[in-house]
Amino acid sequence: MSLEQFINEAISPWMKEEGPDSDIVMSSRIRLARNFERLPFPIIAEKEDLQEVLNLFDTEYHHRTYKNYHDLEFVRMSDLQPVEKRVLVEKHLISPHLADKSVQGGVLISKSEQVSVMVNEEDHIRVQLYFPGFQLDKALDQAFEIDDWLEDKINFAFDESKGYLTSCPTNVGTGLRASVMMHLPALALTQKINRMIPAISQLGLVVRGIYGEGSEAVGNIFQISNQVTLGRSEYDIIEDLKSVVQKLVEQERKARRLLVEQSELQLEDRIFRSYGVLERSRIIESKETAKCLSDVRLGIDVGYIDNISKTILSELMVLTQPGFLQQYAGKSLTPQERDIFRASLIRERLILEK
Amino acid sequence: MECQECHERPATLHFTKVVNGSKTEVHVCGQCAKEKGYVSYDEEAYSLHDLLSGLFNFDSTSLTGQKNTPSHTTKQLKCEKCGMTYQEFTQVGKFGCSECYHTFSDKLDPIFRRVHSGNTTHDGKIPKRIGTNIHQKHLVKELKNKLQQLITEENFEEAAKVRDEIRSVEKDLNQDQGGEGED
Numbered sequence A: 001m002s003l004e005q006f007i008n009e010a011i012s013p014w015m016k017e018e019g020p021d022s023d024i025v026m027s028s029r030i031r032l033a034r035n036f037e038r039l040p041f042p043i044i045a046e047k048e049d050l051q052e053v054l055n056l057f058d059t060e061y062h063h064r065t066y067k068n069y070h071d072l073e074f075v076r077m078s079d080l081q082p083v084e085k086r087v088l089v090e091k092h093l094i095s096p097h098l099a100d101k102s103v104q105g106g107v108l109i110s111k112s113e114q115v116s117v118m119v120n121e122e123d124h125i126r127v128q129l130y131f132p133g134f135q136l137d138k139a140l141d142q143a144f145e146i147d148d149w150l151e152d153k154i155n156f157a158f159d160e161s162k163g164y165l166t167s168c169p170t171n172v173g174t175g176l177r178a179s180v181m182m183h184l185p186a187l188a189l190t191q192k193i194n195r196m197i198p199a200i201s202q203l204g205l206v207v208r209g210i211y212g213e214g215s216e217a218v219g220n221i222f223q224i225s226n227q228v229t230l231g232r233s234e235y236d237i238i239e240d241l242k243s244v245v246q247k248l249v250e251q252e253r254k255a256r257r258l259l260v261e262q263s264e265l266q267l268e269d270r271i272f273r274s275y276g277v278l279e280r281s282r283i284i285e286s287k288e289t290a291k292c293l294s295d296v297r298l299g300i301d302v303g304y305i306d307n308i309s310k311t312i313l314s315e316l317m318v319l320t321q322p323g324f325l326q327q328y329a330g331k332s333l334t335p336q337e338r339d340i341f342r343a344s345l346i347r348e349r350l351i352l353e354k
Numbered sequence B: 001m002e003c004q005e006c007h008e009r010p011a012t013l014h015f016t017k018v019v020n021g022s023k024t025e026v027h028v029c030g031q032c033a034k035e036k037g038y039v040s041y042d043e044e045a046y047s048l049h050d051l052l053s054g055l056f057n058f059d060s061t062s063l064t065g066q067k068n069t070p071s072h073t074t075k076q077l078k079c080e081k082c083g084m085t086y087q088e089f090t091q092v093g094k095f096g097c098s099e100c101y102h103t104f105s106d107k108l109d110p111i112f113r114r115v116h117s118g119n120t121t122h123d124g125k126i127p128k129r130i131g132t133n134i135h136q137k138h139l140v141k142e143l144k145n146k147l148q149q150l151i152t153e154e155n156f157e158e159a160a161k162v163r164d165e166i167r168s169v170e171k172d173l174n175q176d177q178g179g180e181g182e183d
């Protein structure tokens, strides 16, 4: 398979589109946690109970189309190879927990890969919707529609006082986790983000790096999400998140302007060095890849680089993960082999731009 | 203690897992926890250890005045539907089923307050079907109050009408509930 073809199949169709503020907001996500009223939650349920959930998804939702979500496909985890599961994790369509730990797990995915419904994860049902750029309202409205559609066939565990009942007390109430993935290179470079994170936490929101370990944000990619799910309406939760994201977008734009004005040649030098590394290296590990991709994307956004497509950052962040590398290689690779393979994939990908 | 997955790094995360009702101890290093999916790199990761670790201590302290010694009654609490005890819940940090919420309800509000910025009551979407039930239940309550009022006023003609109204709403309610639970 050619690289072009591989990328076309590997990158979710919605990721190729641009959304509002997509120079900074890479994607918006809504997740709703729901459970069957009658059945124990997956962590404790019997195999037969969980199979009942799987069977319902198979008979009621497999190969159905709901509104503009075409040809939903239901897959059982037990029918997938480890590398196939890994790829779904790297596309954020399923969680590592569903891939490796769930008993009787499954996932319902729309053709656009914008909707994925995880089945028998920590909760029986986790509906996820992705939108490119900053589109939380739209994502929530459509998540509600899918929720209603599922509710036609399923009695959800719901309590008048506690709302939607979930396995973990951190999700009870709305079961909503709204999150936004942001590229904040200028706030990270000027260390401003470190001072902003505590203030954002005060508002009941969580800021964290999405790639890499602990609090480190590899590739200057941050995820901001709500923590509180009980006692506030979904719309209020989203409004809070939106106002913080809006502020961060403004601050990042301002920091970028200042950086360009004040750094003379240093910023431009840094960006073109990173571009050179991506274009020329023969061995590259994932952390350096992320740093260079972040620089190049910043270079595109501030106008130093104009011959590379904007989606390069999100696209290559996904494609250079271990699962994808091995799928493209068609075999399992040692960490050293991966670094070599990663470098050659990036070089080939940049040649496609020419 | 070494990590049970890689046998290289020291285990830094220790927790109990419940699979089909049986418990196993898990001791892993941070890296394996992430790689093997014990801790997802999805947003749930932040919460469990940071958020819940201090939480249950707080709860038992406030109840007994002594750290980490749940009172006798706490130990006995057990969900009839799924079999999870309150003690297990505090260890795992997860409920076993929707009924657990009712069984442990007396102890949960301090936990919810800590996790959800002081909130204990849902204020958001309501399922359509259950939603109409809630509206109907409220209606029945209101009508019953009205009925009492009319009876004390000895307005029996009006009272009879209200009584019929209550019956019809309750009939709807029962039909709704009968229809539920099938799928």
Ligand SMILES: [Zn+2]
Pocket (backbone or CB within 6 Å): B003, B004, B005, B006, B007, B008, B009, B028, B029, B030, B031, B032, B033
């Ligand atoms: Zn380990």
Ligand SMILES: [Zn+2]
Pocket (backbone or CB within 6 Å): B079, B080, B081, B082, B083, B084, B095, B096, B097, B098, B099, B100, B101
């Ligand atoms: Zn229970």
